[in-house]
Amino acid sequence: MKAIVYRTTGDPSVLELVDRGIRNPEHGEVRVRIMVSGVNPTDWKSRRGAKAGEPLPFADIVPNQDGAGVVDAVGPGVGHLHPGDRVWLALAAYQRADGGTAQEFAVLPAERVFPLPEHAGFDVGASLGVPAITAHRALTVAEDGPRRLHPGALDGKIILVAGGAGAVGHAAIQLAKWAGAVVVTTVSGPAKAALVTAAGADHVINYRETDAAAEIRRIAPDGVDQIVEVAPAQNADLDLAVIRNRGSVAVYANNGGDQLILDIRRHFSLNIRYQFVLLYTVGMAAVHAAAEDINAAITDGALPVGEAAGLPLHRYSLADTAAAHAAVEDSIVGKVLIDVAAG
Known part of the structure; x- marks a missing residue:
């Protein structure tokens, strides 16, 4: 062979x-x-x-x-x-x-x-694999959120997906929408905005053209429930500015730098949870749970690929x-x- x-x-x-x-x-x-x-x-x-x-x-x-x-x-x-x-x-x-x-x-x-x-x-x-399982894990680690995904699991939740045009971001948008969330995502330009819109994002923010924190707070006055984060070093200040009390930040990549500096007192005051996500060491129980939910989403037509799907x-x-x-x-x-x- x-x-x-x-x-x-x-x-x-x-x-x-x-x-x-x-x-x-x-x-x-x-x-x-x-x-x-x-x-x-x-x-x-x-x-x-x-x-x-x-x-x-x-x-x-x-x-x-x-x-x-x-x-x-x-x-x-x-x-x-x-x-x-x-x-x-x-x-x-x-x-x-x-x-x-x-x-x-x-x-x-x-x-x-x-x-x-x-x-x-x-x-x-x-x-699927790396992107979809990672996205599933990122959406199921919040203190006040579900451990499994299904239609209705994220009803009433506002999810911020940073850099939604990437493969993990794309899967996170699709899975969060399938589970009932309102999805906000940030992008760097109009071409990527078109892709995340096709993926199903409810609100798309070009962070190069607007005050992203102010725009996200307009959409979510009480703050977003959960953040799926690809660039924690670059986005730490933005994440802190838009997350609600007891919110969670799920970090799955280190785009933009390996060192993350946090304002400890402000994070204390909001009871914020950071969860780091690495597929290799997440454990097979989490992988299998994700695979079951991913297959249910596929059966419902929620995870298409191709340009028309973003x-x-x-x-x-x-x-x-x-x-x-x-x-x-x-x-x-x-x-x-x-x-x-x-x-």
């Missing part, structure tokens, strides 16, 4: 297209024929490592955490998945040499493989995986997908 591997950390040029054998699944494992692989920032960050040439935990690694395909074989002890099942994957490459989705067949633990609802395409399935798709072949990684590393707007299955 064809697979992409890297044997050292570095820029996209370290990615190689190779031929390798197809491994049989062992106990608790599933082999999936990958149809579409999704690329996320975490994929290129793992490939780059802390510095070029840094030692890897394995001799070579197949990249990409997310994807969708068809179950090809199951190992002993797997009873809920069967050959022929359409599935989506999460954490496929985590702590594994050969689990990543940038290959024609991937073998990974069954607990990382989820049924894909019947009417959903593989593009949707490959766009998430443009950019397609590459498996042989062009390096270009796909470079596009994500260059902050392309939308979702980068790799068509893996042979035509």
Whole structure:
């Protein structure tokens, strides 16, 4: 089979297209024929490592955490998945040499493989994983909020999604709207404003053209209930200015800086909760809860992808995986997908 591997950390040029054998699944494992692989920032960050040439935990690694395909074989002890099942994957490459989705067949633990609802395409399935599970977690950590999402779970809540045009922001908008929230989002320009509007945001604020804090307070005089935050260092003052008492800030990225400075006394006075969100260490119970709710949202038609839904798709072949990684590393707007299955 064809697979992409890297044997050292570095820029996209370290990615190689190779031929390798197809491994049989062992106990608790599933082999999936990958149809579409999704690329996320975490994929290129793992490939780059802390510095070029840094030692890897394995001799070579197949990249990409997310994807969708068809179950090809199951190992002993797997009873809920069967050959022929359409599935989506999460954490496929985590702590594994050969689990990543940038290959024609991937073998990974069954607990990382989820049924894909019947009417959903593989593009949707490959766009879930990191973005949708992260968004679900960010929306379910508030002290006064729900632990699971479903229609009505966020009724009466006002959610601020910072940078809603990104993949996680897009999923957060869609899931929050499906759960009944009023969604406010910030963007840097009109093109991104069009995308978040297509995703379903109720209020869109261009922070370069207006006083974002004043505009958000106009929409939410008592403050927003929850913030899904992509750039905590840059947005700390804004978040403090617009959050309500007992509100929560869910931080899932460090765009704009690694150091976060907080006004302790003002945060004390509002009983604000900061929750940091990293998919790799959130625990499989949270991942499985998110996957169940995500599948319910898909069944309700709440998680479409494509430009009309606010998430443009950019397609590459498996042989062009390096270009796909470079596009994500260059902050392309939308979702980068790799068509893996042979035509």
